[in-house]
Amino acid sequence: MPALSRHLVARVPQRVERDTVELALEDGRSITVQRVRDPRARRLKLSIDERGPRLTLPLRASLVSGERFLHEHRHWLQSQLERHQPAEGCAPLQPWTSTTLPLRGQDVPLLWGEGRYLRIERREDGVHVQLPPRAPSAASLARALRAFYEAEARADIGRWLPAYLPGLPRAPRAVRLKVLSSLWGSLAPDGSIALDLALVLGRPSAFEYVLVHELCHLIQANHSPAFWREVERRFPAWRAEREYFHREGRRLKARLRGLLG
Known part of the structure; x- marks a missing residue:
């Protein structure tokens, strides 16, 4: 089979295969999209979650058709990325840094204190984090x-x-x-x-x-x-x-x- 044909015709995998592809957005930014070839997929699908954008390809879809699909949906993807900006309070906890902790629909005060071992517990006035002398x-x-x-x-x-x-x-x-x-x-x-x-x-x-x-x-x-x-x-x-x-x-x-x- 000529080299070009081998590129255009997708090889049939026996399991899910993943790689990435770069996409230039309409605002000039370049983003990385996870590309997934899934034997269970029935159609091309573009989705996004907190981990980033994802393009799913069925078995017989060519890489060229996937890239064309991405290009045609650049505007939608850019709008979704703007909606999925990191939410406030998404960073890992930093010892002794005053903040709040999300719990049951509220941002509860987070209070730090010293103790013999690491412990986190809920009290009436907030969530208490007990830290040992040696920082965890x-x-x-x-x-x-x-x-x-x-x-x-x-x-x-x-x-x-x-x-x-x-x-x-x-x-x-x-x-x-x-x-x-x-x-x-x-x-x-x-x-x-x-x-x-x-x-x-x-x-x-x-x-x-x-x-x-x-x-x-x-x-x-x-x-x-x-x-x-x-x-x-x-x-x-x-x-x-x-x-x-x-x-x-x-x-x-x-x-x-x-x-x-």
Whole structure:
């Protein structure tokens, strides 16, 4: 096959392949776009999240068609990048620096103190960080913050879950907290639920809605009208919470990723 034809016809991969491509925007800037060839993709797709822009190509799409698609959507991509500027409070914690910490829809005062070991806990006047004489590494502080958020999230789940269990065919096998890139929750085939840790940064009613949403998948493993009737019966205000995620979701995810470094 001639060299030009080999370039224009995409090789069929057996797994997801990733690389990057440079794109010149209309304002003169040049940005790096992650290019992903995914066997599951059915069409060219351009998306953006807190990690940056991403171009997804199906198996048979050529690199040239992907670059043409990027060029045709430069204006859209530039507008989305402006919307996804880093949110306030996205930087990792700096010891002894006065600031606030996002928790349950509020910016809670962050208070520093000395102690024998690293500890982060919630008190009435704010979130207290206890630091040992030897300053902890950034990684240690990030792990402690993640453990704090996980404990707060599990406390919320522990308050809400018992009220919904009686109407389910079975209890979830487990509820796990993860840092998810796009989803807010998912139900695995074994009946375990994964929830995004960023939920505890937002308002509690939105967090509770996502929990109810995933619990309802134990009844209806789809998004059919029957599924939404189950959600409606348990959480009538679900539409308001879904709109909340449309407005605030990306900011919440970006703040968590920034704080955890």
